[in-house]
Amino acid sequence: xxxxxxxxxxxxxxxxxxxxxxxxxxxxxxxxxxxxxxxxxxxxxxxxxxxxxxxxxxxxxxxxxxxxxxxxxxxxxxxxxxxxxxxxxxxxxxxxxxxxxxxxxxxxxxxxxxxxxxxxxxxxxxxxxxxxxxxxxxxxxxxxxxxxxxxxxxxxxxxxxxxxxxxxxxxxxxxxxxxxxxxxxxxxxxxxxxxxxxxxxxxxxxxxxxxxxxxxxxxxxxxxxxxxxxxxxxxxxxxxxxxxxxxxxxxxxxxxxxxxxxxxxxxxxxxxxxxxxxxxxxxxxxxxxxxxxx
Ligand code: GLU
Numbered sequence: 001x002x003x004x005x006x007x008x009x010x011x012x013x014x015x016x017x018x019x020x021x022x023x024x025x026x027x028x029x030x031x032x033x034x035x036x037x038x039x040x041x042x043x044x045x046x047x048x049x050x051x052x053x054x055x056x057x058x059x060x061x062x063x064x065x066x067x068x069x070x071x072x073x074x075x076x077x078x079x080x081x082x083x084x085x086x087x088x089x090x091x092x093x094x095x096x097x098x099x100x101x102x103x104x105x106x107x108x109x110x111x112x113x114x115x116x117x118x119x120x121x122x123x124x125x126x127x128x129x130x131x132x133x134x135x136x137x138x139x140x141x142x143x144x145x146x147x148x149x150x151x152x153x154x155x156x157x158x159x160x161x162x163x164x165x166x167x168x169x170x171x172x173x174x175x176x177x178x179x180x181x182x183x184x185x186x187x188x189x190x191x192x193x194x195x196x197x198x199x200x201x202x203x204x205x206x207x208x209x210x211x212x213x214x215x216x217x218x219x220x221x222x223x224x225x226x227x228x229x230x231x232x233x234x235x236x237x238x239x240x241x242x243x244x245x246x247x248x249x250x251x252x253x254x255x256x257x258x259x260x261x262x263x264x265x266x267x268x269x270x271x272x273x274x275x276x277x278x279x280x281x282x283x284x285x286x287x288x289x290x291x292x293x294x
Pocket of ligand 1: 007008010012043186200204
């Protein structure tokens with residue numbers, strides 16, 4: 001069997017908050033429960049959204065909370081050559097095309113095409129040429145018909161089915177602002193780092209079919225997936241910097257970790273509040289038990 005390799009892949013758009021701690025903790029516990037390797041990858045590919053100092057703050061907080069990576073962290077901003085190579089491989093398959101649509105044009109055409117539907121897939125306007133418009137982004141063509149259906153079994157959420165053609169459409173690999181898209185970078189990195197198990201927040205469930213399709217186009221292995229419930233605020237919105245999530249109180253790691261474990265449905269004994277070692281011993285056992293019953 002391939003040796004377990006998991007990862008936590010934060011975007012340094014702000015300090016770690018309770019929501020991202022839950023993802024970090026779940027991926028850590030799953031790696032430890034499987035006697036695997038746990039890596040951290042800083043997803044600082046989105047230049048405009050990256051906050052200076054946030055990555056170091058995240059790494060320091062993880063260390064304070066007792067989660068240290070088994071290999072040095074990898075930084076996406078240093079891996080542009082890998083994304084370029086993968087993009088060229090995809091281009092060679094004939095599935096990549098330039099897109100000249102602005103956000104507004106896409107929104108307008110969606111309103112026309114999907115007036116009575118709720119799904120908002122890119123309608124493929126530039127599939128057969130730019131019609132004189134300048135190229136802005138680069139998209140990957142998705143299959144039509146039954147070939148567009150991607151199915152996978154999520155270890156927490158169960159069977160997932162997405163029709164890439166009707167629910168997503170041809171998606172962006174390289175953005176109009178010349179940045180590599182998250183979908184491409186994440187697939188290239190997970191493959192390059194030999195990641196076998198992805199454990200992350202359920203806000204990324206919807207991206208997974210695109211990533212599996214990209215893995216197939218690139219001829220790399222598909223890891224197993226587990227998406228944990230996201231932490232929401234009082235209005236039911238996912239906690240993020242945009243919804244005003246507060247940075248973690250790093251002065252009380254044990255209190256915060258016990259809260260994160262409760263969010264994952266882990267029932268821990270009183271010893272878990274006494275030391276980091278005791279917390280992790282209990283939490284790894286409770287996680288294994290929880291996943292077995294999932
Ligand atoms: N960087 C992404 C985020 O912070 C997570 C990527 C992943 O786990 O696949 O939302």
